[in-house]
Amino acid sequence: MAQTQIEVNGRPYAVGCEDGQEAHLQELAKMFDRQVRHVSADMGQLGDTRLFLMGALLLADELADARARLNGLQAEVARLQAERARFESRAVAALETAAKKIEKLAENDLAA
Template identity: 35%
Template sequence: MAQVTVTIDGKAYRMACDEGQEEHLFNLAQRFDRYVGHLKDSFGEIGDQRITVMAGIMVMDELVELQRRMQALETEIGALRKTRDEALLKVDENDVTLSSTLAELTERIEAVASKLASS
């Protein structure tokens, strides 16, 4: 297990993480520290625990909004895939109809050509 020391609200916290995840954990801590800093700038010193809880709630609010948007996009993708599949099916049906019609026309043209050749 790797260990990283992150700083949030001016306080150092030593944390464990999987090998290779140190930079990721450090970046997450920096982002969370920005939330804490934003709240402190907005509300002043209202207590470390309260600021941390408020920052956590802000992060969760952002996460829920992103999950909602992702669900909407997944729904839209599903509808687009269904529309695409229906269009491809229609194209296949049209190809069969067109091929059949061309075959019939070819037979008629050959019959007319045969009659003209016999005359």
């Protein structure tokens, strides 16, 4: 297990993580730090526990919004895929009908 140093609200913290995940953890800490600093700017110094709680809640809210958008987009993709399948089925049916008509015309020309 690796250990890395992060900073939140101007204070350093030593945090453990999986080997190779240090840079990712530091980026996550930067996101969290931005939220905490935003809360601090809006509400003043509340103490680390409250600042961290508010920062975590803001990030959780963003995550919930992102999940809702993702679910909506996944539903739209599924709808579009079903629509494409219907169009493809219609196109195949139209091509089959056209092929049968062409075959019938060819048979009539050969018979004439």
